[in-house]
Amino acid sequence: MSNSYAQPILRTPDLSEGLRIVDRLLGIADLRDLEVDFEVLISSAHILSALLELLPNAEWWSERDGGGSSAKGDNPSAHLPVRLKSWAMPTGTVDAFLDALGGSPATVRWDFAGWPAAPEVGLGVGGARGAFVTLCVHARDLELEEPAADHTVFVHVKQVEAERAPWLAAQVGLSVIGDLVMATY
Known part of the structure; x- marks a missing residue:
């Protein structure tokens, strides 16, 4: 598990606008070893089925105390709502993931x-430990605790390189719109 620090740079009701900003940020990044990670809170059996078809090896656990999990071999449909995570996916799965979400925060x-x-801002090349971009869909925070009708883009940096976040925002014509927060993965 590693930590990065994330700062929001865009909040928009238009998901395609959020994806455009992500694409612009990726356009300036070193994309070697590019992959995507997904996390979603699911309350609907229909959405759960679609996401498990897309991400059959995803880990999941119930959001209820003492609930089921993929580690226990339980049936996720019997334990809704569940939190589902999938790591190190190819970038080609992003559109299908977004299409399957419905209104679920992810x-x-x-x-x-x-x-x-x-x-x-006096910074050299930034290494992989703090090099991420996150799009929060139907959520305002990285932990998916604040559901929203809009979407938020965060840039991640190392804590000691906090100046990089506003610099990155400026590279895509934006500025930071919130505090730098620790992101645990």
Whole structure:
């Protein structure tokens, strides 16, 4: 488990706008080893079925105390609502994941080799430990505890390189819109 620090740079009701900003950020990143991670809170059996078809090896656990989990071999439909996670997926699965969500709160996190140098703020090339972009869909926070009708884009950086987050936002014509928060993965 590693920590990065994330700062929101865009909140929009338009999912395609959020994806455009993600694409622009990825356009300046070192995309070696690019992969995506998914997390979603699911209350509907229909959405659960669609996501398990797309992500058959995903881990899940009940959001209720003492509930079931994939580790126990339980049937997830019997334990709704569940939290489902899938790591190290190919980027080609993002559209299908987003299509299957319905209104469920979710995150898509792009993980890659690093950020470019930011000489204007005194930073060299950023390494993989803090190089992520997260799109929160129908949520305002990385933990999916604040459901929303809109979507939020976060840039992740190392804590000691906090200046990189506003610099990254500026590279795509935006500015930070919230505090730098620890993100645990």
